[in-house]
Amino acid sequence: MKAEDILSRLTTQLKDPTGVRWNEIDLLEYITDGQRQVCLLVPKAYMVIESVKLAAGTEQTVPAGSSQFGAALVNMGSDGDTRGPAINESEFSDMNRFNPGWQTDPTSTVVTDFMFEYDNPLTYWVYPPVPSTPDVWIKIRTPKIPAVVTSPGALMNVNDLYLTPIYEYCMYRALSKDAQTKNTIEAENHRQRFFNALGLKVEADKGHRQRQRGGDE
Template sequence: MQASDIIASARILLTDPDKVRWDDPTLLRWLNSGQRQICAVRPDAKSVRADLVLAAGVEQTVPANGWKFLSALHNVRSDGGRGRVITLVSRDELNAIDVSWPAATGQAEQKHYTVDEDNPRMFEVWPPSVGGNKLRINYAALPVDCAALSSDVDLSDVYEGPLVDWICYRAYGPDSDDTQDATRAATHLSAFMTALGVKSQSDAATAPKRK
């Protein structure tokens, strides 16, 4: 799915096929902001699974292209194979085990991890890492901007509709002095948020379930 496809669909709704009111660079800029907004609402829209080289200690940070840690799966052996599973626990649970857990001796294999919603790019591991060993993690990455109309959109095709609605929302502008434009903007923003919410419900309904 190319940026040109999304913008062409938006122009149909904007009734501006001849680019009289909005030029391509402007709509492309809004498409890129739409990608980022989708990822803000749905971090899984651009989730990445990777082997993270750990820093020494408990505090760990996702790669530079990531904005939110999602989960840790397992340790990665030195030969690249799957190691021990690592499980999510709360900070209170770690404190109950040992109030001095952040200062424990570093190990090459981690058993648990904990997260802090106030620091979305970071997570902590226990026991502390010796540094240099690896964990397989999931994290939410920032989408790559489309540099031109021929660029591929950095999200799944299922987000075509929300991207079109976002462009229309920005085009009509929530601060427009035109009452009709303001109404159109609100309608497209509502459609954008509804589509993402419906997708969340659909994902929950079709997620694998343990029986």
């Protein structure tokens, strides 16, 4: 999906094909903000899997451009290309209870466990501690912050499933620019439809997961 897919829909709905009331720069800004609002509310809308080199020790920071930590998946050797053992998720409370000294245990070039806290979204921890040498790489999954949309031909970071909520957000922003009562009311309607569209998507995904598991969550 490209920005122009939303842009053409906006100019038609706003009845402003020549950009007199809402110029292209404004609308591209709304599209950028719309993508980011979607990803703020639904982080998986723009998820990336990448190899990262770990810092020495246990505490790690997500790569630049990430909005939060997702998961550690698999060891990738000392070169970032050699796939190794999978990495398990553990709980801080369990690790602290059963191995209080885990952060000062002997180092290893193979990570077995990862931990993270929801209230500290940019940081995660690995076990055993990582040595300063040789390099240790793992593959992680993280939600990303969408790039600024600078042209109609720019590719969107989220897929086509989120076209409608982004469109609704842009309409909300565009109509909020006008102080007329009619447009203010219509802007609020678009804002509500933005949240409704995302809510329906979240509920549909939840139902799909339940069906896969064969029961309720």
